[in-house]
Amino acid sequence: MQRAAGGGGPGWLRDLTRTKPVDQIVAEGGHGEGGELKRSMGLLQLTMFSVGATLGTGIFVVLGEAVPLSGPAIVVSFVLAGLTALFSALSYAELAGTIPVSGSSYSYTYATLGELVAWVCGWCLLLEYAVSVSAVAVGWGQYLNELADKTIGVTIPAALSSPPGGGGVVNVPAVAVVLLATFLLLRGTSESATANTVMVFLKVGVLVFFCVVAFIAFRAGNLTPFAPLGIAGISAAGSKVFFSYIGFDAASTAGEEARNPRRDLPLAILLSLGIVTLLYVAVGLAAVAAQPWREFEGAEASLAMVLDEAAGVPWPSAVLSLGAVIAIASVVLTVLYGQTRILFAMARDGLIPRIFMRVSPRTAVPAANTVIVAAFVSLLAALVPLGRLADATSIGTLFAFALVNVGVMVLRRTRPEMPRSFRAPLFPVTPLLGVGFCVYLMIRLDVATWTVFVLWMLVGLAAYFAYGRRHSRLRRAEAAAGERA
């Protein structure tokens, strides 16, 4: 077996850049403390997992912000954002097929760029998963209120549906959806995956329903002029809608619970991106063809607005709200799942406490881990107004994506001979473009977001030096080997 490799140079540098051998990462897959994860997911469930984590708040609200920038050319913006995602998705697909474990980009980085960068990546994934799922849960509460208002004319009072500082005391619906998802996750992975698959079919159905109703109101005249604000507008809208593509990578956190991960993970990642892109383009086209693009300005529930106008009766938009409630619940479920599995992988490496890798022998899920993550996420969702943190999600995610693109290039150099079930085409053009796009989108985010990001990273580094570095299993094993020698 290949030995843990570190860079050359002084000892401390070697320490921080120590990589974990791929073969060792793969061999440890599935094992936790006290039990094993169970391989229960097939291609359909994995694909639905990624679609589940992706189709959510974004498509239900983003048009109101993006269409005023692009005009009817929003369709092109969706394709553009989808392409941007595709380059990173190809890199995810390659590494997920080669290193099919639960840690996703954290584990890929550990194998290619070393322990410190892996830690930083894991810390970014907290933004992509745990923090984003709190934000999404808050959004769920708002849709629930809207649905209740439309159907039975009741709403939850603000004191119980907003955080302190947002005009309330505690956000009960946000906590409720997190607890619901936790309950499902604790029952078992296959149960959760089945529930998710049903929810995904429902939400895709609702978006198709939207397209059908909106196409009835199709007016070709609405599509001209097609790009009133030019290329600049199209690309600005493109970076706005990028958020709605985040999540195609979720299947890569299920590597240790997939029945045939080497074949199915790359397929699930690419298929889910394809499905989501098609849906987004169709929804975007239907929306701007049904309604003049200027009317999207400032519309919060933009899809509901289009339906109200197109149908002339209120029930289709109630169906849409129901769809949003289901859609967002499945995002909460899958993203919460992903977070627990990433922490599971980090605990196995000793970088965070072992309790995160304790598997319940009865249900084969990391139960304590799930409860801790759920408690943390509920607390955030209940008490913090999360508007700001949503941008922090984007920056953390883009950074993790960039690392995966770099990881592909590194692994092709360091382990060219490894069997790869999927290879990114046109190497190294695709991962290079992947890095380029991620960095470009990061630069476009504002100073406040960068400040949050830098502070977050500083806290993360402090945690690494206070705990992770000292408990690293790789480091300890090497120290022990050094003593024996």
Ligand SMILES: NC(=[NH2+])NCCC[C@H](N)C(=O)O
């Ligand atoms: N890590 C994640 N999958 N976070 C949720 C992403 C949000 C999702 N793309 C949406 O539009 O709602």
